[in-house]
Amino acid sequence: xxxxxxxxxxxxxxxxxxxxxxxxxxxxxxxxxxxxxxxxxxxxxxxxxxxxxxxxxxxxxxxxxxxxxxxxxxxxxxxxxxxxxxxxxxxxxxxxxxxxxxxxxxxxxxxxxxxxxxxxxxxxxxxxxxxxxxxxxxxxxxxxxxxxxxxxxxxx
Amino acid sequence: xxxxxxxxxxxxxxxxxxxxxxxxxxxxxxxxxxxxxxxxxxxxxxxxxxxxxxxxxxxxxxxxxxxxxxxxxxxxxxxxxxxxxxxxxxxxxxxxxxxxxxxxxxxxxxxxxxxxxxxxxxxxxxxxxxxxxxxxxxxxxxxxxxxxxxxxxxxx
Numbered sequence: 001x002x003x004x005x006x007x008x009x010x011x012x013x014x015x016x017x018x019x020x021x022x023x024x025x026x027x028x029x030x031x032x033x034x035x036x037x038x039x040x041x042x043x044x045x046x047x048x049x050x051x052x053x054x055x056x057x058x059x060x061x062x063x064x065x066x067x068x069x070x071x072x073x074x075x076x077x078x079x080x081x082x083x084x085x086x087x088x089x090x091x092x093x094x095x096x097x098x099x100x101x102x103x104x105x106x107x108x109x110x111x112x113x114x115x116x117x118x119x120x121x122x123x124x125x126x127x128x129x130x131x132x133x134x135x136x137x138x139x140x141x142x143x144x145x146x147x148x149x150x151x152x153x154x155x156x
Numbered sequence: 157x158x159x160x161x162x163x164x165x166x167x168x169x170x171x172x173x174x175x176x177x178x179x180x181x182x183x184x185x186x187x188x189x190x191x192x193x194x195x196x197x198x199x200x201x202x203x204x205x206x207x208x209x210x211x212x213x214x215x216x217x218x219x220x221x222x223x224x225x226x227x228x229x230x231x232x233x234x235x236x237x238x239x240x241x242x243x244x245x246x247x248x249x250x251x252x253x254x255x256x257x258x259x260x261x262x263x264x265x266x267x268x269x270x271x272x273x274x275x276x277x278x279x280x281x282x283x284x285x286x287x288x289x290x291x292x293x294x295x296x297x298x299x300x301x302x303x304x305x306x307x308x309x310x311x312x
Contacts, residue, residue, distance in 0.1 A: 092265040104301040111246040111300050116270045118298040131296060138292040142285065144272040146265045147258035 005140055007064035008034040012044040012080070013098075014072050021125060022067070022098075025132040033064060033140060041075030044068075045083055048090045062148050063093060065139045068115075070099040070106065081113035092146035094139060161187035162294075163216035165197040165233065166252070167225050174279060175220075175252075178286040186290060189216065194228025197221070198236050201244060215244070215302055218293045221269075223253040223260060231267055238268040246300035248293060 009026070013019040019037050026035045038044045044066070047054045054060045066084075070077035077097065085091050094116040099106075102120050110118050119135075122128050162179075166172050172190055179186050191197050197219075200207045207213040219237075223230040230251065238245055251264045251272045264272050273289070276282050293299075 092262060094271070102298065107298055108243065108246060108300050111248075114268070117248075117292075118300075119296060120298055134288075134291055134296050137288050138271075142273060142288050144256070144261050144274055146262050146272075 005064060005145070006033065007061050007145075008036045009140075010044065010047065010063040010066045011035055011037045012039075012041065012066065012072065012077070013037065013069045014039050015069070018069075018121065021128055022132065025125070025128045026136075028129055029133045029136055031132070031136045031140070033136075036060070036063070039073075041072040041077060041080045044080055045075055048084060048087070048093075062090065064145060065135070066093055066095045067098045067135070068095050070097060070101060070110070078109060078113055081110065081115060085114045089149045093148065094143065094145075096135065096139065159187070159294075160214055160217040161189045163197070163200065163219045164188050164190045164252075165192075165194070165219065165225060165230065166190065166222045167192045168222075171222075171275065174282055175286070178279070178282040179290075181283055182286055182290055184290065184294075186294065189213075193226040194230065194233045196227075197225075197233045198228060201237060201247070216247070217299055219247060219249045220252045220289075221249055223251060223255055223264070231263060234264070234267045234269060243300065243302045247302065248297070248299065250289065250293065 011019060011022060013022065016039070023035055023037060038047055046052065047060060048062070050057065068077045068080065077099070081095065084095070095114070096117045096119055097110045097115045098119045098121060100121045107118050119131065122131055164172070164175060166175065176188060176190070179188050191200055200213060203210065221230045221233060230253070234249055237247060237249065248270045249268070251269050252275060253260070254275045256274050261272050273285060276285055
């Protein structure tokens with residue numbers, strides 16, 4: 001177990017029914033990490049930057065993984081990827097794009113902006129559960145987390 | 157057309173044997189092409205001699221890359237790959253190494269590794285790793301189209 005494994009999973013998704021299905025699947029899969037749902041790209045940027053209430057890293061720790069929809073109100077998923085890449089303390093946090101768009105150009109653009117992986121949304125709840133289990137098995141349990149430079153760590 | 161192979165770049169013959177045995181036990185047959193040093197990996201991916209024929213030396217779907225390699229290191233291979241101007245720059249790279257040092261982990265992510273896995277201690281753990289790897293990267297994940305043009309259009 002590494003420290004990063006216990007950090008939350010950030011779910012950036014504007015569609016509330018998609019978000020509910022995913023959150024339920026995480027519960028059903030007995031994923032131990034807290035899933036924090038944020039409904040827009042701006043909200044996700046605020047969280048990652050530690051703005052306002054998100055400055056409290058005890059309550060809102062930097063995530064182990066970001067699940068990112070691309071079509072979002074305001075700041076898009078692509079723009080969030082771009083922003084994240086330019087910010088030292090968050091740029092290594094793995095991002096799994098989770099979207100309905102399967103267009104090869106979109107897939108290519110997401111990888112170019114540093115997405116670690118690209119998943120296409122599933123419709124059936126059984127498929128969503130399988131996907132969520134695989135995300136947990138791979139990214140939370142198997143993958144080695146980067147060492148994050150957090151404010152508290154940096155300050156000693 | 158047969159499924160594209162996995163490219164394994166690993167110099168240690170004992171590790172290669174263990175990894176190939178683990179992949180051999182998977183329910184689905186996965187073709188693994190093995191190269192022993194960083195220079196060979198670059199030549200293979202570039203399609204330089206003796207790998208010009210893509211019929212016999214097909215482009216892989218995913219690269220499993222060790223760090224400590226003779227000639228060019230895994231980091232140098234990764235750096236070279238991400239610098240390319242064709243679509244192969246998006247080829248997913250999963251580091252598979254014995255190093256658990258956060259310096260190495262962070263460097264791999266900084267150079268554009270999609271994921272970082274450490275070599276497990278036992279054969280059964282390695283079989284589990286091979287299964288998770290296959291489920292995630294060869295089945296669930298949407299791979300970039302390596303024949304798409306080099307410049308991805310940013311979505312509207």
